Structures are given as structure tokens and as C-alpha cells.
Amino acid sequence: MSTIVNDTDSTESKCNNLMNSNNDKSKETEDLYSDKIRDGQWFWNTNTEQIFSQDTIVAVGHPSAKSVVPLELLRYIYLQPHDRIYDPKTHTISYLQTRTYLPVKSLPPREKKRILVTGGAGFVGSHLVDRLMLMGHEVIVIDNFFTGRKNNVGHWIGHPNFELIRHDVVDPFLIEVDQIYHLACPASPPHYQYNPIKTVKTSVMGTINMLGLAKRVKAQVYGDPEEHPQAETYWGNVNPIGPRACYDEGKRVAETLTYAYMNQDCVDVRVARIFNTFGPRMNANDGRVVSNFIMQALKGEDLTIYGDGLQTRSFQYVHDLVDGLILLMNADYKEPINLGNPDEYTIREFAELIINEVNTSCKIKTLPAPKDDPKKRRPDIRRAEQILGWKPRWPVKQGIGETVKYFQRQLEAGLI
């Protein structure tokens, strides 16, 4: 089987090794693995045609956006703690001082962009940062660390192409940039309901500040309004006084603001409507269904379903979302675009999939459904397919395997 990387056989076997490796994988193997990555032996190969003919996914990204990177490199970043050693006996962490950064693409100055990512220390933002860094761009993250973690981007701190700034998007921020990915906003119900006023301020004032910045520096700005059911033409049906309103209505106003800045001030905007996303670096304790189930299964607890479990959800893997965001930013298209995976699973099927993946004898228990819990959520992604040539590539089962591996490593490293 051919692959997009030079060192075909060994890359495949490394992929398989990593996927199948158990918890006591030897330090020696890890070191060998890091050396291979450091010396760039199997690094970039732009023979991208072959990516899409693979049975297994060996690279993510899209040739037209030059966002293709080997999957193995991303896995190396999030599956292995690089700069710290955890001692379970004393429950202490030692931080290492010397560090080697992964090789990033060397771009000519005209192609190298200065890119601001708000919320870049969060789940989605940090994966976007990894990709933009590996692509060779200069990346500036601003984050107030409300739900994000420095650790999520810690492997880039000190890199000449990277800056991490603690800043709240509710306050104005001035910087010269070419593109802005505006992702700052708590995304899970316990976090956005913790301080609903702050959530509305983050969506509304944060978006005004980013659009104002884009207007001043003539940057392209990608905004992230809320997931809407069905096609992009559906205008939503939001309860303005319910518990989710601070999030849903905030996102709707953000979208209104985005188009007001476009029409009134000619700001170059993109709008993605993101549907449920999962993957490594999700918060382990924020009550979202995937992380809940995986953590319960890993701890040997029964998996909790709210309601009868027949409500359906569709979940996209985070690398697919990042592909879509980068394609959208680099496309000349202003209307909103749905990014999600239309494959539907009932919550019960999802729980069973995770129980199988973790290989545990845990059972499923049911509790009453919460208020305003939608019965069905499924994106219509025809527009993304037509305009961007994008559709999800990751089967949910494979994404779950990867996410389980990540949570296992985090537990071993004493990080959750």
C-alpha cells in the first residue's frame, strides 16, 4: 500500500504500533520515535493524491489549502507529554528545560501569514494552532484560560513563530495580523452557564473587538457562530430565556455583527457553523457526552444516559473540523457554512461503541433528560461539499479510538 510519507513501511508500522501500544510502552521506544520525528526522516511529502486513496488515514488536511500534515506528527504532539515527567509516587511533575520543536514548513515571506487565534488554548483552537504552525505560519494565541489550558499549546511556547498572550476578548486588543480565527467562547453547558452574563459579553463584545481589529488591519476574520440544525438556510428556533440562551443568542448576535461589519465596513468575513466535535484535548469533566462516556468507561463506572438514549447526535472528529476551517478561511465565500459529520448515532449506540473500544464490562444507566435537550441534531453539509470540496473523512469509531488513547495517556500522566 502506498502512503504520502517517504518511509512507507516504517511509518505504517509506527502508526499501528502507536494505535496498538498499551499503557506500559517502553521509554526506549518513545525516545526512538521522537528521534525519528526530530530528524524529519519521514516528514513532508506533498504527493497528496494518494492521501485520499488510503484505507487508513495517514495524513490530514487538504491540498488546495496546503494544510496537509502527516497524522503521525499530530499524534506525537497530543499523545505524548514532551516537557514534563510525572512521578506517581510523589505526585509531582518535573518540567524539562531543554526542548526541541517539531519541524515546521519553511514558507517564503509572501506565503507566510500572521494569524491570530482567539481561544487558541482550548480544544478546537489548539488543534488549529498545531496545524497552522506545522504549515509554517506565524501564530498568535490570545486566551483567558477560562476553559483552555496552557498545556494544550505548551509544546510551541518559545518557538520563534509562536506567541501566547493571556487576554480576555471582552477587552479590545490591537495587533497587526493577516487572518483572525475567532474561537474564544466556552462551549460546554456547565462552563457557559457558570456565568451567563460573561458568556454573552464574550460572544458579543469579543466579536465586536475582533471585527473592529479586522477592520483596522484589513484582516480576514473567521467567526464561529453556534451550530444550527439542518441546512444553513434554517434560521433557528432558540428559546431566548432558557438555560442555553446565553450561548445560543450570543452566537446569533455574533453572526449578525459579522455581517453588519461586512456590509457596512467591507470586512472580509467567513462564518462556519460548527456541529458537535470531539477528539483529544476535550475537557474531561465538562459534561459533554463523549468525554463523559470515555472517562466513565476508563474508570470502570457505568455510563450515564440522560433520557431514553434514542435521541440522535452526529459527531465530527476534530481534525476534520480543522481541515474545514482552514479551507473556509482560504476560500472566497462569505455565506455561513456548516461543518459537521452527518453520520447519526443514537446516544445509546455511542455508549456501546465506547464500551467496546475501551474493552470494559461497564453497563449503561439512564437518568431523566435535561430541559431543552434537542431530540435530533444533524448537519446538512452539501454547501461545504460543493463550495469547499470538504467532507468528514474520519469514521467515528477511529476518532473514538484516538480519543480514548489520549484520555488514557492523560490519566497515566496525572493530568486529569
Ligand SMILES: NC(=O)c1ccc[n+]([C@@H]2O[C@H](COP(=O)([O-])OP(=O)(O)OC[C@H]3O[C@@H](n4cnc5c(N)ncnc54)[C@H](O)[C@@H]3O)[C@@H](O)[C@H]2O)c1
Ligand atoms: N466543541 C464543539 O463541539 C463545538 C460545537 C459548536 C461550536 N463550537 C465553538 O467552537 C469554539 C471553540 O470551542 P471548544 O470546544 O474548543 O471550546 P473550549 O472551551 O475548549 O475553548 C474555548 C477557548 O476560549 C477561551 N475563552 C473563553 N472565554 C474567553 C474570553 N472571554 N477571552 C479569551 N478567551 C476566552 C477558553 O479559555 C478556551 O481556551 C467556541 O466558540 C465554541 O462555541 C464548539
